[in-house]
Amino acid sequence: MPNKNLINWTIIVRVLSFLLIMEAGFMLTGLPFAWFYDESLYPLLLSALFTGAIGLIVLLRIGKNYKKNIGKREGYLIVALTWIVISFFGTLPFLLSGAISSFTDAFFETMSGLTTTGASILNDIESMPRNILYWRSMTHWIGGMGIIVLTVAILPFLGIGGMQLMVAEMPGLQPDKLHPRITATAKRFWGIYVIFTVAEVLLLWLGEMDFFDSVNHSFATMATGGFSTRNNSIAAFGAYSQYVIILFMIFAGTNFTLHYHALHRQFSKVRHNQEFRVYLAIIAVATVYVTVNLVFFMDLGLEKSFREALFTTVSILTTTGFVTADYFVWPYFIWIFIFSLMFVGGSAGSTGGGIKIVRHLLLIKNSWLELKRAIHPQAIIPVKYNHKTVSKEIIFNVMAFFLIYVLSFASGVFVLALIGLDFETSIGATIATLGNIGPGIAGVGPVENYAFFTPFAKWFLSFLMLLGRLELFTVLIVLSPAFWRH
Amino acid sequence: MPNKNLINWTIIVRVLSFLLIMEAGFMLTGLPFAWFYDESLYPLLLSALFTGAIGLIVLLRIGKNYKKNIGKREGYLIVALTWIVISFFGTLPFLLSGAISSFTDAFFETMSGLTTTGASILNDIESMPRNILYWRSMTHWIGGMGIIVLTVAILPFLGIGGMQLMVAEMPGLQPDKLHPRITATAKRFWGIYVIFTVAEVLLLWLGEMDFFDSVNHSFATMATGGFSTRNNSIAAFGAYSQYVIILFMIFAGTNFTLHYHALHRQFSKVRHNQEFRVYLAIIAVATVYVTVNLVFFMDLGLEKSFREALFTTVSILTTTGFVTADYFVWPYFIWIFIFSLMFVGGSAGSTGGGIKIVRHLLLIKNSWLELKRAIHPQAIIPVKYNHKTVSKEIIFNVMAFFLIYVLSFASGVFVLALIGLDFETSIGATIATLGNIGPGIAGVGPVENYAFFTPFAKWFLSFLMLLGRLELFTVLIVLSPAFWRH
Numbered sequence: 023m024p025n026k027n028l029i030n031w032t033i034i035v036r037v038l039s040f041l042l043i044m045e046a047g048f049m050l051t052g053l054p055f056a057w058f059y060d061e062s063l064y065p066l067l068l069s070a071l072f073t074g075a076i077g078l079i080v081l082l083r084i085g086k087n088y089k090k091n092i093g094k095r096e097g098y099l100i101v102a103l104t105w106i107v108i109s110f111f112g113t114l115p116f117l118l119s120g121a122i123s124s125f126t127d128a129f130f131e132t133m134s135g136l137t138t139t140g141a142s143i144l145n146d147i148e149s150m151p152r153n154i155l156y157w158r159s160m161t162h163w164i165g166g167m168g169i170i171v172l173t174v175a176i177l178p179f180l181g182i183g184g185m186q187l188m189v190a191e192m193p194g195l196q197p198d199k200l201h202p203r204i205t206a207t208a209k210r211f212w213g214i215y216v217i218f219t220v221a222e223v224l225l226l227w228l229g230e231m232d233f234f235d236s237v238n239h240s241f242a243t244m245a246t247g248g249f250s251t252r253n254n255s256i257a258a259f260g261a262y263s264q265y266v267i268i269l270f271m272i273f274a275g276t277n278f279t280l281h282y283h284a285l286h287r288q289f290s291k292v293r294h295n296q297e298f299r300v301y302l303a304i305i306a307v308a309t310v311y312v313t314v315n316l317v318f319f320m321d322l323g324l325e326k327s328f329r330e331a332l333f334t335t336v337s338i339l340t341t342t343g344f345v346t347a348d349y350f351v352w353p354y355f356i357w358i359f360i361f362s363l364m365f366v367g368g369s370a371g372s373t374g375g376g377i378k379i380v381r382h383l384l385l386i387k388n389s390w391l392e393l394k395r396a397i398h399p400q401a402i403i404p405v406k407y408n409h410k411t412v413s414k415e416i417i418f419n420v421m422a423f424f425l426i427y428v429l430s431f432a433s434g435v436f437v438l439a440l441i442g443l444d445f446e447t448s449i450g451a452t453i454a455t456l457g458n459i460g461p462g463i464a465g466v467g468p469v470e471n472y473a474f475f476t477p478f479a480k481w482f483l484s485f486l487m488l489l490g491r492l493e494l495f496t497v498l499i500v501l502s503p504a505f506w507r508h
Numbered sequence: 509m510p511n512k513n514l515i516n517w518t519i520i521v522r523v524l525s526f527l528l529i530m531e532a533g534f535m536l537t538g539l540p541f542a543w544f545y546d547e548s549l550y551p552l553l554l555s556a557l558f559t560g561a562i563g564l565i566v567l568l569r570i571g572k573n574y575k576k577n578i579g580k581r582e583g584y585l586i587v588a589l590t591w592i593v594i595s596f597f598g599t600l601p602f603l604l605s606g607a608i609s610s611f612t613d614a615f616f617e618t619m620s621g622l623t624t625t626g627a628s629i630l631n632d633i634e635s636m637p638r639n640i641l642y643w644r645s646m647t648h649w650i651g652g653m654g655i656i657v658l659t660v661a662i663l664p665f666l667g668i669g670g671m672q673l674m675v676a677e678m679p680g681l682q683p684d685k686l687h688p689r690i691t692a693t694a695k696r697f698w699g700i701y702v703i704f705t706v707a708e709v710l711l712l713w714l715g716e717m718d719f720f721d722s723v724n725h726s727f728a729t730m731a732t733g734g735f736s737t738r739n740n741s742i743a744a745f746g747a748y749s750q751y752v753i754i755l756f757m758i759f760a761g762t763n764f765t766l767h768y769h770a771l772h773r774q775f776s777k778v779r780h781n782q783e784f785r786v787y788l789a790i791i792a793v794a795t796v797y798v799t800v801n802l803v804f805f806m807d808l809g810l811e812k813s814f815r816e817a818l819f820t821t822v823s824i825l826t827t828t829g830f831v832t833a834d835y836f837v838w839p840y841f842i843w844i845f846i847f848s849l850m851f852v853g854g855s856a857g858s859t860g861g862g863i864k865i866v867r868h869l870l871l872i873k874n875s876w877l878e879l880k881r882a883i884h885p886q887a888i889i890p891v892k893y894n895h896k897t898v899s900k901e902i903i904f905n906v907m908a909f910f911l912i913y914v915l916s917f918a919s920g921v922f923v924l925a926l927i928g929l930d931f932e933t934s935i936g937a938t939i940a941t942l943g944n945i946g947p948g949i950a951g952v953g954p955v956e957n958y959a960f961f962t963p964f965a966k967w968f969l970s971f972l973m974l975l976g977r978l979e980l981f982t983v984l985i986v987l988s989p990a991f992w993r994h
Contacts, residue, residue, distance in 0.1 A: 095883070180882070181882065354925060354928075354930060354931060355926050358921075358922065358925040358931070362918070362922065365918075385911055386915075388908065388911075389908055389911055389912050389915065390988075392905075392908040392981075393981065393984055393985050393988045393990065394988070394990045396580075396667065396981060396985055397580070397581070397985060397991055399580075399667060414904075417904075418900075421904075422874065422875055422878040422907075424911065425871055425875055425907065425910065426875050426878075428914060429872075432851075435844075439840060439841050439844040440841050442840075444840060445840060445844070446932075448844075495878075495882060498879055499882055499883060502879045502880070502883075504883055505879075
């Protein structure tokens with residue numbers, strides 16, 4: 023009988039080394055680009071060999087004779103450690119190629135990639151070797167795959183932040199076993215993820231982008247990441263490419279279970295999903311508001327105003343962070359609208375970050391009902407979502423999530439203020455990293471980057487990216503003393 | 509049998525007209541100052557006669573033959589309408605004296621007084637007739653009395669925002685009858701309020717202030733209001749007066765039930781009150797932090813640094829809003845500290861506004877325990893406050909309050925942004941009015957005022973003051989359609 027109170031470290035290390043081997047494999051996929059563009063093969067090759075070797079050696083040493091039980095505590099540790107360990111080894115291509123010389127910078131960039139944030143410390147993106155830029159975009163794509171499995175399979179298993187809600191309708195997922203859940207989810211949703219990515223590559227390639235740019239931007243789009251291969255981000259491309267990217271950002275910010283339903287022709291489930299409807303409604307309202315104001319106050323012309331409004335709205339709402347216009351130079355009453363979207367976030371079960379639309383929806387519904395409850399204290403008035411009653415426990419959980427989010431945001435602004443950043447920059451950098459968006463406002467606005475931050479600030483912001491990406495709880499629970507006390 | 513679904517308007521109107529007669533009485537108390545300073549007696553006299561006459565006529569017309577039942581709905585309406593009606597008649601002295609010519613401005617100033625906010629539209633306070641300044645301070649003092657009764661007697665009766673918590677220990681308050689609750693509370697706590705006010709008047713008068721200034725500033729202190737008779741606020745006075753005001757601001761920001769316990773020599777109840785301990789701890793930590801930074805970065809000297817740090821901390825935390833220094837010109841990492849206190853607020857059951865310390869305490873405790881609960885989902889881990897278990901309903905209620913507060917704050921910033929205010933000013937003005945503080949940051953910083961706002965903005969900010977002062981729910985419930993549907 024294994025001691026249930028001891029953490030099963032063997033299984034944790036085994037999962038991590040397995041993931042390292044996968045990471046090595048992903049590194050190797052960049053070699054054709056290095057070869058095609060006459061760049062050195064060594065950085066990616068050595069990184070892959072080193073990463074894969076470590077993974078393989080550890081895996082072989084563990085062998086087949088280990089306890090296979092994965093409980094909740096192992097689940098938390100695997101999630102938190104995965105992003106850190108993969109980021110750690112993911113810095114190798116940057117460091118070995120000399121493209122980024124400081125470890126702090128390389129870690130920031132990799133963590134930003136794997137958390138699908140897209141905040142960059144690079145001043146001149148276009149001077150980088152192509153195969154290293156490819157790896158940079160690949161960190162997004164890997165991160166996106168991780169997030170889908172995390173939100174659909176792992177978090178509901180751990181019972182975090184109301185994630186049970188959106189998989190309630192998914193048939194065939196075993197609620198009580200982690201491993202089969204992950205396998206089933208990966209099979210269903212990674213296929214969809216790959217199909218979207220391939221479709222976007224082809225559509226972009228049809229336009230002005232070459233194959234390299236198409237692949238990189240598709241990786242960054244589907245992960246709602248935001249890394250571009252150009253210094254001017256998507257402003258470097260024309261209307262066609264921008265509209266294609268808008269379309270796929272919208273797909274990426276949608277709950278992947280809805281794509282699954284659509285694929286199985288269950289369109290009524292898509293149509294009646296309240297989060298999806300609100301998601302589209304926010305895009306529509308924000309786009310109209312920004313378009314009208316851009317036409318009147320920035321004199322941009324209708325099509326360009328519409329395109330910039332739609333692109334910026336979708337890019338920020340889905341937490342992608344691609345840029346076609348410097349929204350921070352728009353009048354304040356326009357950019358405050360964009361800024362407020364940073365606090366909304368994408369849909370649950372999408373690759374988007376932030377608080378998420380469904381949580382806002384539940385909280386607003388509950389606040390409204392709380393007024394009703396105050397008038398009729400004896401009546402039981404439950405919150406409904408997609409025509410089903412939401413348990414009080416989930417509402418409680420979502421409220422706690424929101425509170426901790428606000429607290430994390432306030433603490434973040436505070437720490438950056440103590441470092442000496444100005445008011446708007448500290449607010450912008452905190453929400454841009456905690457919400458996994460990338461660009462914020464002021465000093466970290468759409469045409470700025472994170473190069474000027476002190477090493478301490480870069481580590482702190484890396485932590486905020488991780489915190490936001492893992493839905494707060496996963497990280498905080500592992501950091502709490504109660505987790506280790508047994 | 510009275511129809512329980514019909515709102516008993518007669519009792520509401522009766523209470524309001526009774527309060528108008530009281531207001532008229534308070535107006536008359538300013539006449540000695542008008543006489544002493546050789547100012548016209550007419551503004552206060554006519555205002556009092558008109559206000560009192562309206563109250564008396566309505567009261568007599570209702571007579572003694574009316575239904576006496578006060579339910580929750582009547583309670584909500586009485587609370588919300590009281591502040592509006594009293595503000596409406598409270599504008600009369602300003603308008604009749606010609607001290608303020610616009611009704612919008614006069615309403616803003618009176619609402620600011622009665623909600624104990626202290627935000628002013630006056631550019632030159634010292635040019636006003638003394639008896640009108642007295643009435644302005646008196647609106648604070650009346651508002652403070654109202655707030656004590658509201659939070660200790662009425663809100664727990666209505667079951668709002670965890671207010672049940674802090675009166676749990678008060679013996680002899682009937683939980684189910686509003687009228688006896690109010691009478692008992694008023695008897696107990698208005699006495700304390702008056703004693704503190706008189707003591708402060710005497711202490712200030714002993715220093716450099718004349719009797720008039722002593723009375724005005726004592727009214728503003730004990731109500732945690734913030735109106736001063738000087739253009740430079742408390743910076744116009746010396747160290748002695750400032751320390752006296754600091755002491756009484758601390759008293760005013762303390763739960764009045766603790767004063768009651770102290771008066772009955774139950775000091776252990778005071779000592780073990782967690783909110784009180786946190787309140788003092790916040791003052792201590794903030795004062796040390798600000799003092800050290802002022803010494804190093806502003807070169808002010810130790811005593812002056814300490815005094816300005818302590819004064820500013822206490823003034824903002826208790827939501828009084830008196831000013832001895834322009835904290836907005838201090839380095840950002842100092843004023844962000846002050847600014848963050850604006851989101852904390854005073855103690856529950858004090859005259860201070862804002863979110864209140866006890867709510868933060870419960871939310872932080874609950875967030876912390878939520879992590880524990882995630883690790884041990886089967887265990888029941890309740891929040892404890894003052895060594896007693898807090899029911900899940902109260903936590904839920906407090907969470908809902910916090911969420912609606914954040915939502916109100918965000919909406920406020922948004923509306924002011926659309927009007928065309930800059931980022932920092934819209935944030936500052938929203939929290940300064942919603943939190944009933946008075947001074948904010950930037951355009952509404954400590955040495956600025958609210959004169960430059962458009963009429964729409966002034967009405968909107970008046971609404972925010974009312975919303976914050978009545979603990980959100982009271983106002984929002986009355987505004988919700990569900991309240992009127994029956």
